[in-house]
Amino acid sequence: MSAEDNVISVQDLTKSFSGRTVVDHLTMNVRKGTIHGFLGPNGSGKTTTIRMLCGLLTPDSGSGTCLGYDIIRDGERLRRHVGYMTQRFSLYQDLTIRENLDFVARIHGLTKPSQKVSDAIERLGLGGREKQLAGNLSGGWKQRLALGACTLPDPDLLLLDEPTAGVDPKARREFWAQIHALAAGGSPFWSPPITWMRPNAATRSPTWPMAS
Numbered sequence: 001m002s003a004e005d006n007v008i009s010v011q012d013l014t015k016s017f018s019g020r021t022v023v024d025h026l027t028m029n030v031r032k033g034t035i036h037g038f039l040g041p042n043g044s045g046k047t048t049t050i051r052m053l054c055g056l057l058t059p060d061s062g063s064g065t066c067l068g069y070d071i072i073r074d075g076e077r078l079r080r081h082v083g084y085m086t087q088r089f090s091l092y093q094d095l096t097i098r099e100n101l102d103f104v105a106r107i108h109g110l111t112k113p114s115q116k117v118s119d120a121i122e123r124l125g126l127g128g129r130e131k132q133l134a135g136n137l138s139g140g141w142k143q144r145l146a147l148g149a150c151t152l153p154d155p156d157l158l159l160l161d162e163p164t165a166g167v168d169p170k171a172r173r174e175f176w177a178q179i180h181a182l183a184a185g186g187s188p189f190w191s192p193p194i195t196w197m198r199p200n201a202a203t204r205s206p207t208w209p210m211a212s
Contacts, residue, residue, distance in 0.1 A: 140171025
């Protein structure tokens with residue numbers, strides 16, 4: 001496998017907060033077209049690593065590339081190509097499903113935004129709920145909406161930070177079925193190189209160094 005096959009390649013990433021090391025010399029390579037998962041307890045550095053991978057947080061030491069961009073120097077350009085679904089629902093509670101997605105489409109300057117929003121609503125099974133306020137949705141439906149917002153700009157990379165935490169088992173299974181369908185080519189518009197997920201959802205789970 002050549003280096004060009006890797007969508008993420010990092011060496012010895014380390015990050016500390018207030019003298020406590022939360023990511024300790026992390027080295028990894030992730031291939032294109034794979035669903036990849038990290039396992040670890042709360043406080044073990046998973047979210048910190050995500051934020052370093054997408055250029056939102058600068059490591060104390062180490063180096064790496066993501067989608068060919070240097071994660072330290074090219075953070076702004078890198079983020080234009082990454083869909084990052086945060087652990088906490090971050091869309092507008094007082095907007096409807098469609099209004100939230102319309103807003104995301106305008107932020108990214110998408111062409112034919114109305115059509116792309118309609119396609120996302122249909123693809124994620126949100127049809128018939130377009131006029132519901134996001135704040136009135138259950139946890140599982142909020143996660144579908146958040147996934148729709150992340151994938152709307154057709155990102156080259158999707159990072160999910162514990163996206164099914166707090167949702168019921170049925171909603172969790174449905175969510176990961178959607179992820180696997182997308183990764184397998186279920187959408188002709190988007191094929192994610194990587195997703196970040198919780199236990200039992202990933203097709204690959206690497207061993208990696210995290211501070212205790």
